[in-house]
Amino acid sequence: MVKKGSRATILIIEDEDDIRTFASRVLELEGYRVFQAGDGDEGLRLARGNQVALVLLDLRLPGRDGWAVLSQMKSDPELSSIPVVVFTASAATQQRSQALAGGAADYLVKPLSATSLRKSIARILR
Amino acid sequence: MSNKAVRVLLIEDNPADTRLIREILAEAKGSLFKLECADRLAKGLACLAKGRIDVVLLDLGLPDSQGLSTLAKVQAVALTMPVVVLTILDDEALAVEVVQKGAQDYLVKGHVDSNLLVRSIRYAIERKRTEEKARQLEILKELEQVRSQLLANVSHELRTPLTTIKGYSTMLLDYDRRLGRDEKQEYLSAIDKATDRMTELVDHLLDITRLEAGLFKLDKVPTDITALLQTTIAEARLRTPGHKIILNLPKTALRLNGDVRRIRQVVDNLIDNATKYSKAGSTVTIEARSQDSELVISVADQGIGIPRENSGKVFDRMFNLEHKLAQESGGLGLGLSLCKALVEAHGGRIWVKSELGRGSVFNFALPQEAIAEGEAYGEKGQQSNNSHHRG
Numbered sequence: 001m002v003k004k005g006s007r008a009t010i011l012i013i014e015d016e017d018d019i020r021t022f023a024s025r026v027l028e029l030e031g032y033r034v035f036q037a038g039d040g041d042e043g044l045r046l047a048r049g050n051q052v053a054l055v056l057l058d059l060r061l062p063g064r065d066g067w068a069v070l071s072q073m074k075s076d077p078e079l080s081s082i083p084v085v086v087f088t089a090s091a092a093t094q095q096r097s098q099a100l101a102g103g104a105a106d107y108l109v110k111p112l113s114a115t116s117l118r119k120s121i122a123r124i125l126r
Numbered sequence: 127m128s129n130k131a132v133r134v135l136l137i138e139d140n141p142a143d144t145r146l147i148r149e150i151l152a153e154a155k156g157s158l159f160k161l162e163c164a165d166r167l168a169k170g171l172a173c174l175a176k177g178r179i180d181v182v183l184l185d186l187g188l189p190d191s192q193g194l195s196t197l198a199k200v201q202a203v204a205l206t207m208p209v210v211v212l213t214i215l216d217d218e219a220l221a222v223e224v225v226q227k228g229a230q231d232y233l234v235k236g237h238v239d240s241n242l243l244v245r246s247i248r249y250a251i252e253r254k255r256t257e258e259k260a261r262q263l264e265i266l267k268e269l270e271q272v273r274s275q276l277l278a279n280v281s282h283e284l285r286t287p288l289t290t291i292k293g294y295s296t297m298l299l300d301y302d303r304r305l306g307r308d309e310k311q312e313y314l315s316a317i318d319k320a321t322d323r324m325t326e327l328v329d330h331l332l333d334i335t336r337l338e339a340g341l342f343k344l345d346k347v348p349t350d351i352t353a354l355l356q357t358t359i360a361e362a363r364l365r366t367p368g369h370k371i372i373l374n375l376p377k378t379a380l381r382l383n384g385d386v387r388r389i390r391q392v393v394d395n396l397i398d399n400a401t402k403y404s405k406a407g408s409t410v411t412i413e414a415r416s417q418d419s420e421l422v423i424s425v426a427d428q429g430i431g432i433p434r435e436n437s438g439k440v441f442d443r444m445f446n447l448e449h450k451l452a453q454e455s456g457g458l459g460l461g462l463s464l465c466k467a468l469v470e471a472h473g474g475r476i477w478v479k480s481e482l483g484r485g486s487v488f489n490f491a492l493p494q495e496a497i498a499e500g501e502a503y504g505e506k507g508q509q510s511n512n513s514h515h516r517g
Contacts, residue, residue: 022293111292
């Protein structure tokens, strides 16, 4: 667990309320500071100036989708070093390779247990 | 090719031309032809309706039909029939046009000899056969696309509630002692709702599959549409309290023969769409009226509307499935194509009028077959002697 005062900030970009609540609550219980966004534009706005250590990103979003958010982040000098973990309902291997090639740090397929989510995030922020 | 006689239908009003073709075909060596003649398009179409024709020789200028529409009328009754068009003039432009419109070949009258005619008939039959194969292949390809897209959507739509169930249940297990009572209740109720959503999806999927397999039967009974709409709207108001849902009904009772459950499904679907694509606080208006022996039901919203280029496609299966990918979740993306299938199964039609940014009006019309006076409606099993429309 991360010590208080030095806890890392995670931004969750996810349009499904239940799934966003699940991920936020697990990561809060694990000691992270969590920001939540329901769409891509809000996510990109929150990604700036908040010392975000990691972004958990859904791909299918209303408006600017997860793919656009990922490429925007990776081409922006201010944001490009933030690891992006894709969290999606699409299990297609082609999409996984595409996301990893596009700069994603990991590709998590829904559904996911609290333990798997916790471990994946911890591995990247270690 | 087999030695069976080729059955030729000549649709031609000029007796001299008919006589010439009859002579040529009778004398053709190596090929056996059986000729039927029609001097009016109507007679030709009647002959086609009976079947037993392999190829049509068609004059476009007939007493009861002229020009390219003659070809279209033949195609309308016999889509897979090879057609050779007979023209008077050696008109290159017309020739190209008839072939583009689906004729297999054309011949210029007065320049027809035995070799040319026999070759043209053989060619038309073989060419049509190849075209048919290609067309069938296209249909199969499209079906395959629909299937794989549907599968992708089903997989996505099932994963969303599954994620809620898996996420919250493992959270409850892993952090049991650190979660408050209210919080636990909240997660359990979200799990409960997610299982409902999955059940709905499975039912929906079964409906679609049944429709496709032709296993779909309507259970038509005399139905009080006024009462049906009142119940449907009352439930919709509970479901989406954020919208103003208004019901406008005529004073006289509306009745028709229909499948109560299916008509409700269509109305529910249209109302849910209306609320989904319009802001909370806006109005959704449902109207019903009798008009020209049809019962017309409309659902109007003040939502985002549909771009003009898409308004013709919203009932299309593939369009719905693909469009679904770009929008938020909540269904397989087949709601409107399912509505269309259900309305058409009743012998009705469905259409939309929409203005971008101002809203959409979805309408459907169901035929109002005569319901015998005095017949008890909405009560199964009470059939009067005049009743002729059940089943």
